[in-house]
Amino acid sequence: MKKARYISTEENILIEAKSITPKQYERTYRGKLYCEQEDCDAQLVFNERQKGKFVRYFSTLQGSNHKKGCPNEIKHKKGKKPVLHIGGDDINISESHIQKVLDDAYKTFLNKLYPSKDKTTQMIKRKKKIVSIQDNTLAASIELSGTPVTTGQGKNIIEGKEPFIYKREVAEISSKDINTFKEIHGIIDGIRIYSDEIFLDLKGLDGSKISVYMGTPFRTNFNQEFNLMHYIEIYITKQKEMNFPLICTSVGELSTSNKADIVQIYNYRHFKINRLGFYQIIDAVNQMAQIEFEI
Numbered sequence: 001m002k003k004a005r006y007i008s009t010e011e012n013i014l015i016e017a018k019s020i021t022p023k024q025y026e027r028t029y030r031g032k033l034y035c036e037q038e039d040c041d042a043q044l045v046f047n048e049r050q051k052g053k054f055v056r057y058f059s060t061l062q063g064s065n066h067k068k069g070c071p072n073e074i075k076h077k078k079g080k081k082p083v084l085h086i087g088g089d090d091i092n093i094s095e096s097h098i099q100k101v102l103d104d105a106y107k108t109f110l111n112k113l114y115p116s117k118d119k120t121t122q123m124i125k126r127k128k129k130i131v132s133i134q135d136n137t138l139a140a141s142i143e144l145s146g147t148p149v150t151t152g153q154g155k156n157i158i159e160g161k162e163p164f165i166y167k168r169e170v171a172e173i174s175s176k177d178i179n180t181f182k183e184i185h186g187i188i189d190g191i192r193i194y195s196d197e198i199f200l201d202l203k204g205l206d207g208s209k210i211s212v213y214m215g216t217p218f219r220t221n222f223n224q225e226f227n228l229m230h231y232i233e234i235y236i237t238k239q240k241e242m243n244f245p246l247i248c249t250s251v252g253e254l255s256t257s258n259k260a261d262i263v264q265i266y267n268y269r270h271f272k273i274n275r276l277g278f279y280q281i282i283d284a285v286n287q288m289a290q291i292e293f294e295i
């Protein structure tokens with residue numbers, strides 16, 4: 001959404017997302033923004049994303065609802081599929097689909113890193129069935145929906161079908177992928193946690209680099225998870241100490257920030273490490289701590 005209603009004790013005015021800064025939002029508007037429709041009480045949050053230049057917009061606060069029939073109402077399909085918001089656009093990708101994409105990418109990458117004889121034979125057999133498709137990714141697309149859909153700008157959705165999300169190992173990313181929505185996977189190099197942004201640095205098989213980026217939209221919508229990210233850092237450090245692999249799979253928007261490639265994620269569920277989700281990693285860290293304590 002481009003506009004929001006700002007309600008304070010003195011004011012009830014419409015403001016535009018492009019005319020406020022994150023600082024102003026934090027200082028003045030946070031918690032006081034509502035749907036622009038006067039009779040709608042849905043609460044809004046401010047977001048910005050990088051895409052060459054910043055794009056600023058409002059989105060509905062998690063758990064807040066628009067009144068029935070509000071033009072800004074989140075449209076749920078039959079069966080109430082969750083909807084993903086990217087840059088203010090509603091994209092019909094269910095969380096379960098994203099989880100499947102993340103897990104598929106993990107399996108594919110693990111096979112690539114540690115090919116076992118049996119698995120290789122299996123894969124060849126499978127490939128033959130799907131008319132000499134060389135790329136697992138493409139094979140997956142056919143199995144999933146039959147019609148690969150590029151969601152670069154995020155709108156052309158085929159009714160009832162999940163948009164196809166292309167998968168890329170870090171080394172496979174090309175300049176064409178910038179400004180598109182993709183699954184990106186690689187080995188974790190490290191994590192950099194700052195007060196307002198987090199970079200989860202990935203390394204490709206050829207040494208190329210990209211960072212899974214968590215910025216303002218992530219921090220705004222998932223503040224608790226943002227503040228718990230040091231658990232992820234502990235997990236990474238422990239795994240590295242023991243020389244265990246650290247495979248990260250993520251789903252987000254590719255862009256460039258300060259000359260470095262980033263894949264911006266908008267939800268803590270949109271990255272996994274070694275096939276573990278965010279809270280599973282925290283559990284693992286707590287278990288590790290317990291074991292150390294017992295020893």
Ligand SMILES: [Zn+2]
Nearest residue numbers: 035040066070
């Ligand atoms: Zn509304």
